[in-house]
Amino acid sequence: MPDSILQTRGLNSYYGDFQALYDVELDVGEGEVLAIIGANGAGKTTLMRSITGLLTNGVDQIHYRGQDISRLRADEVAELGLAMVPEGRQLFPSLSVKENLMIGAQVGRSGPWDLKAVYDLFPILEVRKNQASTSLSGGQQQMVAIGRALMANPDLILFDEISLGLAPIIIKDIYEALPGIIGEGMSAIIVEQDITKALSVSSRVFCLQEGRVSLESASDTVSREEISRAYFGIE
Amino acid sequence: MEWLNPIVQGTLLGGLYALFAAGLSLIFGVMRLVNIAHGDLIVLAAYLGLTVTTATGMHPMAALVIVVPAMALIGYALQRGLLNQTLGDDILPPLLVTFGVSVIIQNGLLEVYTADPQTLNAGALETASVAVGGVTLGILPLLTFGIAIAVIWGLQWTFYHTSLGRAFRAVSDNQDIAQLMGLNRRHIFGLAMALALGVTAVAGILLGIRTSFDPSIGGGRLIFGFEAVIIGGLGNLWGTLIGGVILGVAQTIGAKIDPGWQVLAGHIAFLVILAVRPNGLFPRVSG
Numbered sequence: 001m002p003d004s005i006l007q008t009r010g011l012n013s014y015y016g017d018f019q020a021l022y023d024v025e026l027d028v029g030e031g032e033v034l035a036i037i038g039a040n041g042a043g044k045t046t047l048m049r050s051i052t053g054l055l056t057n058g059v060d061q062i063h064y065r066g067q068d069i070s071r072l073r074a075d076e077v078a079e080l081g082l083a084m085v086p087e088g089r090q091l092f093p094s095l096s097v098k099e100n101l102m103i104g105a106q107v108g109r110s111g112p113w114d115l116k117a118v119y120d121l122f123p124i125l126e127v128r129k130n131q132a133s134t135s136l137s138g139g140q141q142q143m144v145a146i147g148r149a150l151m152a153n154p155d156l157i158l159f160d161e162i163s164l165g166l167a168p169i170i171i172k173d174i175y176e177a178l179p180g181i182i183g184e185g186m187s188a189i190i191v192e193q194d195i196t197k198a199l200s201v202s203s204r205v206f207c208l209q210e211g212r213v214s215l216e217s218a219s220d221t222v223s224r225e226e227i228s229r230a231y232f233g234i235e
Numbered sequence: 236m237e238w239l240n241p242i243v244q245g246t247l248l249g250g251l252y253a254l255f256a257a258g259l260s261l262i263f264g265v266m267r268l269v270n271i272a273h274g275d276l277i278v279l280a281a282y283l284g285l286t287v288t289t290a291t292g293m294h295p296m297a298a299l300v301i302v303v304p305a306m307a308l309i310g311y312a313l314q315r316g317l318l319n320q321t322l323g324d325d326i327l328p329p330l331l332v333t334f335g336v337s338v339i340i341q342n343g344l345l346e347v348y349t350a351d352p353q354t355l356n357a358g359a360l361e362t363a364s365v366a367v368g369g370v371t372l373g374i375l376p377l378l379t380f381g382i383a384i385a386v387i388w389g390l391q392w393t394f395y396h397t398s399l400g401r402a403f404r405a406v407s408d409n410q411d412i413a414q415l416m417g418l419n420r421r422h423i424f425g426l427a428m429a430l431a432l433g434v435t436a437v438a439g440i441l442l443g444i445r446t447s448f449d450p451s452i453g454g455g456r457l458i459f460g461f462e463a464v465i466i467g468g469l470g471n472l473w474g475t476l477i478g479g480v481i482l483g484v485a486q487t488i489g490a491k492i493d494p495g496w497q498v499l500a501g502h503i504a505f506l507v508i509l510a511v512r513p514n515g516l517f518p519r520v521s522g
Contacts, residue, residue, distance in 0.1 A: 054411050074414035084415055092408040095401065103405050106398070107417035152417070 003030050005156055005187050006051070006082075011061045013043070013050045020046040022211045028156065033188045035202035035219060037195055039231060042208040044191045045087055048160045051189075052084050053077040064156075079107050083154035087161040087191075089145040091133040098129040100144050104151030111153025112184055118147035121177065139170035146174070146181065156187045163194055175201060195227060209233050238491070243370050245487030249480030250380030251445065254438035255460035256467075256475045257387060258431035264470045265403045265427040266322060268329045272336040274457030276432060279340055280306050280439025281448050282348055284355050295355040295444050303436040310432030314425040322424070337453065344450035355443035379441050383479070386434055387472050393430070394472075403427055455498075462505040468515030477516065481508070 004027040013021035021043045028034050038044050049055040051062060053074035062070045069077055083104070091100050101118055119126035122143040128136060133144055142162060149157055163171040171194070178201050182188045192198035199205060199219045207215035207230035215222070215230030259273050270276075280302055287298040313336070321328040363374040394400035405413040406423045414420055442448060442456070463482050467474030482501045489500020508516065 052415055054414065073419065074411070075417045075419045078415055078417040086412060086415070090409060090412045092405045092412070094404045094408055099401050099404075102398075103401055103413075103416050103418075106402070148416070 004028060005030050005032075005065060006189075007063045008047075008051070009061055009063070011047075011050060012058060013046050013055055015046070015055075020211050021050065024208075024211075024213055026206055026213065026216070028187050028189060031185050031187055032204070033182055033190065033202045035198035035205040036189060036191045036208060037193070037198050037205060037227070037231065038208035038214075041210075043211040044208055045160060046211075047208065048084060048087075048158050048189075048191060051077075052082060052158065075107075078152060079109070081109060081153070081155035082158070083149040083152040083156075084158040084160060085142075085145045085149045085162060087164060089138075089141045091141055091144055091148075093132070093134045095133060096130050097125055097133050097136065097144055100133050101125070101147050101151050104148035107152045109153040113150040113153050115151075118150060121150075121180065122147060138166050139173070142166060142170070142174060146177075150181065154186065156189070157182070159188065159190045159192075161191055161193065163192065163197065171197070195231075207231055238488070240370050241487035241491045242484055243372065244376065245484030246480050247372070247376035247380045247483070248487060249463075249476070249483030250376070250383035251438065251441055251479070252459045252463045252482050253383045253476040253479030254379070254386060254434065254441065255456050256463035256479055257383075257390060257472060258435045258438070259457075259460045260464045260467075260470070260472060260475050261390060261427060261431045261434070263464070265407050266424050267326070267407075268318065268322065269326070269333070270431075271330060271333040271457065272340060272453075273333075273435070273460060274453030274455065275337045275340040275344075276306070276309075276435050276453075277439045277442060277456050278448055278450060278453045279309075279344065280432075280436040281355065281443035282344055282353070282450075283436070284440045284443050285348070285353055288355060295357050295440050296360070299437060299440055302440060303433045306432040306436035306439075307429040310428040310430075310435075311425040313432075314428035315421060318428070319421045319424055341450050341453060348450065350449055350451070352447040352449045353443070354447045355440065357444040361444060375441075375444060379445070382437060382441065383476060386437060387476050390430075390434070391472050399426065459501070462501065465515055466505060466508050468518035471515070471517045474515060474517035481516075 006028040008024050008026050011021055011024040012019060024047060036044055050057050053072050057070040059070055060068050064080055064082065069080065092103065095103065101115060124140060125143055125147060128140065133141060162174060175197055190198055190202060202219045205217055205219045205222055206213055207227065209230060215226060217226065255277060259270060262268050262270050283302045283305055284295050284298050287293060287301050288295050317332065318329065321332045360375055364371050394403060402418050402423050405416065406418060406420050410420050459482060463478035464475050466481050467478030481504060485504035486497045486501040490497035
């Protein structure tokens with residue numbers, strides 16, 4: 001396995017008194033694409049929020065390139081090179097398409113991604129650059145959300161439910177664009193309901209069930225039976 | 236012609252009210268904070284102007300060079316040290332805490348400056364005037380109105396054409412996601428309060444030149460500011476200017492009918508508009 005860029009060790013996450021994650025242990029290698037699957041409420045989004053610093057964690061539970069990032073604020077985590085495409089896109093409604101992209105560059109990391117590179121990847125965004133982000137179709141909004149995360153030139157990018165609420169044809173387009181995005185040596189975590197899609201772009205897969213890791217396997221060798229067992233918790 | 240004069244004077248007065256309101260509007264727009272201490276901060280700025288002018292002999296307008304940065308600094312410290320801790324899902328804590336700040340400022344000013352009314356001495360600027368088509372316009376009200384337009388234009392430009400403004404809007408839209416983009420909302424809120432109190436400093440100095448002030452008048456300025464913001468529509472800075480003008484005109488027309496009606500007429504105009512257009516005249520179109 002390549003050197004790991006992100007590790008969680010005994011990660012427990014809480015929403016108030018409610019515990020959403022139990023002892024989650026995962027690691028992402030340099031340049032690796034990891035898929036995280038699981039039913040609704042299994043803790044996938046909680047895991048993303050913990051890693052990005054939107055949830056407060058216990059000490060020493062999340063390491064990024066050997067540094068303990070468990071207690072850092074989200075903006076400090078972002079500056080280390082960790083970006084997220086959030087569930088439901090969550091563009092800034094009062095910002096134009098171009099401004100949404102530019103706010104992604106706010107962390108000030110240099111790298112291959114700038115406005116021109118994002119426009120080359122998604123040419124429609126250049127046409128729509130001065131429009132309000134809310135006036136775009138769902139698929140185009142997802143392109144903005146992906147472009148916004150790329151503008152930070154991250155080393156690790158998190159995709160939370162990228163196909164949720166999008167038409168199948170759009171989902172296909174976005175998955176076709178993914179290798180070109182991740183291909184630049186970036187590591188990625190893809191949270192996805194669509195298991196086939198998740199397996200097709202990842203090298204390893206983790207399944208979460210009720211806040212615990214119920215399966216860890218290579219994406220190309222995992223069987224359907226293993227997945228449904230891990231997914232639903234039935235024998 | 237009899238009515239033209241109060242309308243023109245009221246319009247110019249509206250510039251001052253718009254300056255009272257601009258800071259309130261900005262703070263509410265960026266962080267949904269209703270700052271009850273805003274009026275007292277205006278008065279604090281006037282007293283800072285008094286201290287600077289008496290200590291250095293500067294003209295009050297020149298004192299802006301010191302008072303504006305000083306108020307901005309106070310704003311940043313107040314936000315980072317106190318108000319950030321009150322922000323959350325509940326709207327009550329910021330109201331209570333800024334009410335407390337208001338009480339503290341008023342009593343602090345009483346201790347330091349006593350309750351005696353004070354004015355900022357601006358010399359000839361206070362009485363200079365020009366006659367335009369039968370109406371006599373004071374240079375100070377004209378200057379105030381011009382400054383109000385410049386300040387609102389400047390705020391508008393900052394909001395829509397700078398990376399700071401982009402950060403303000405992003406944090407206002409969605410704090411969590413803005414944080415993911417590397418924006419520390421506590422710092423951004425601090426900067427927003429600094430900018431708001433910088434504007435407040437201008438308002439305070441102009442108030443102090445125009446009328447006498449004492450530590451107790453903050454509440455009244457707060458009400459005028461609120462009314463201008465609400466008449467114009469929340470989150471719309473040019474609307475705030477128009478709100479200020481409507482308030483000013485209503486007051487001067489009221490005073491023309493009966494001097495005792497001045498303040499009441501402004502409140503009535505506000506209530507009528509609130510009843511007819513609860514979102515104000517020019518609400519920000521929600522995206």
